[in-house]
Structures are given as structure tokens and as C-alpha cells.
Amino acid sequence: MLFCDFDGPIVDVSERYYRTYRLGLSALQTIYQTQHGKDLPIEPLTKKQFWQMKQTRVPDAEIAARSGLPDDAIEPFLQQVAQLVNHPHLLRWDTLQLDAAQAIQQIKQSGVRLVLVTLRQPEQVQAFLEAHSLSQHVDQIFGASDARAAHLNRVEQKVALLQQAIAAQQALGFATHNAWMVGDTEADVIAGQRAGIQTVALTCGIRSQARLTQLNPTKLTATLLQSVQLVLTGRVLQVA
Structure with a gap:
């Protein structure tokens, strides 16, 4: 058995998770520009950097911070990721x-x-x-x-x-x-x-x-x- x-x-699932991460950053950038009229200082991780952090269980909030997100943008980013990760257009990357x-x-x-x-x-x-x-x-x-x-x-x-x-x-x-x-x-x-x-x-x-x-x-x-x-x-x- x-x-x-x-x-x-x-x-x-590495490609799906990475694309979700990048889409989450992009979505938050758009929201921030609309609300504040300026860009977030985002510095996206490479896929290798991102996956190494996931493998060593770096918290998602810390991954967000290392990507340049200010404290007040981290929770909205995590919410974006949770909403996106199981979307059909992302599941196809599995x-x-x-x-x-x-x-x-x-x-x-x-x-x-x-x-x-x-x-x-x-x-x-x-x-x-x-x-x-x-x-x-x-x-x-x-x-x-x-x-x-x-x-x-x-x-x-x-x-x-x-x-x-x-x-x-x-x-x-x-x-x-x-x-x-x-x-x-x-x-x-x-x-x-x-x-x-x-x-x-x-x-x-x-x-x-x-x-x-x-x-x-x-x-x-x-x-x-x-x-x-x-x-x-x-x-x-x-x-x-």
C-alpha cells in the first residue's frame, strides 16, 4: 500500500507558484499606482531565488519584503497570491x-x-x-x-x-x-x-x-x- x-x-508546481508570485506583484503595483499615483519599489526575485526560499520555508511575508514591498503592502500582496494561485489559467503551468x-x-x-x-x-x-x-x-x-x-x-x-x-x-x-x-x-x-x-x-x-x-x-x-x-x-x- x-x-x-x-x-x-x-x-x-514551481512554475505556477513563481508566476503567481509575479502576478501578485504586478496586481499590487497596479493597485498602488491607482491609489497613490506612484510606483512601488518592487525588485522581483528570480525563479531560482524564489524557489530556494520556498524550499527553505522562508515565510511568504518575508519573501514579499525581500521583493521590495513596504510593510503596508505585504498583507494585500499575500491576499492577491491566495486568490490567484489556484486559478485555471495558472494551474496549466503545473x-x-x-x-x-x-x-x-x-x-x-x-x-x-x-x-x-x-x-x-x-x-x-x-x-x-x-x-x-x-x-x-x-x-x-x-x-x-x-x-x-x-x-x-x-x-x-x-x-x-x-x-x-x-x-x-x-x-x-x-x-x-x-x-x-x-x-x-x-x-x-x-x-x-x-x-x-x-x-x-x-x-x-x-x-x-x-x-x-x-x-x-x-x-x-x-x-x-x-x-x-x-x-x-x-x-x-x-x-x-
Whole structure:
């Protein structure tokens, strides 16, 4: 049994998040010009700078400040980002992570049940999987009803969602004692640890290796494919 997050392990959201950040700055600049008749002293970060800050969990308010926004403009900027990040014209910038399709296909071929546990809305997840011909390889999706949940990434919400997913699998007659939780954030690792299952933290997502190492996951890998190969190897050894 493999429980897996969606954003990070399967989907690269870095371009969407960066474009949201830039659009948020542009929107705020327009508002500020209208209200005050002058420009904000904005200095946008490069995508590399922005993503490194996200990976090391620099608060969004600090990212805004480092982009040149004055204190009174930071909260309006954060509100703009929250409103924009899940807009359909930005969701199209989500891309499939390298080797993610191969990883999902390997899971299916090995007879391991794949359950996605994500703070994204299930319909968004389903649409992405269908667009990449992967929906038939996923057994079940547990998601959030709030479109803002994934961006906020609340730990307790992920903990509750994984517990719900595990209970549902057990009710269907599936064993979960050897299950794994795979994800790229503290929410995923903590959720797996609290559920008493093994965890794999991925460094291809929105948290750095140094940050993830502090969480003491069972294993640490770079990609979903590496995680799947690790889990499947352990499964073969257990069967043998």
C-alpha cells in the first residue's frame, strides 16, 4: 500500500507558484499606482531565488519584503497570491515531475495499491491525471474541499486526511501495516509518522533536503521513481 502526496512527488508546481508570485506583484503595483499615483519599489526575485526560499520555508511575508514591498503592502500582496494561485489559467503551468509517470506505472504493474492523499481538490487532481493518461493507475484520491488548502499546507489537515484514507482502506479489507507515505513536505512526513507508517521524503518538491532531514523520515530520496523502487524492493524482501 502506497499513500502519496500529489504536488511535489507527481506534479512540479514551481512554475505556477513563481508566476503567481509575479502576478501578485504586478496586481499590487497596479493597485498602488491607482491609489497613490506612484510606483512601488518592487525588485522581483528570480525563479531560482524564489524557489530556494520556498524550499527553505522562508515565510511568504518575508519573501514579499525581500521583493521590495513596504510593510503596508505585504498583507494585500499575500491576499492577491491566495486568490490567484489556484486559478485555471495558472494551474496549466503545473507539469509532470521527471519519471513520475514511470513510477506510477511501476506501482500499478507491481500490484501495489496507490492512494493519493493531497490538499488539492480531487477534481483538480483527476483532471491532471486524465490529461496525462495516468488516472487508471490510481486507486483512490483523498483531497481537500478548500481550494486554498494546498497553498496553506496545514499539517493537522494532512494528518486528518491520511487517517481518513487509512481507515477507508482498512474498511475495504486492505492491510495497511506495511504501508508507506510518500511526500515532499513536513505535513506528509508528520502525517505518516503519526499514523505509525513508514515515510519517504522527496527532495524534488517544495522543501530542501536539509529541511526534510530534520523531520527524520524513514527514507529520503530525490524522486518518486526512486521511492517506488525502494518500496518495491522492500516488499519483495518481505515476501521472500
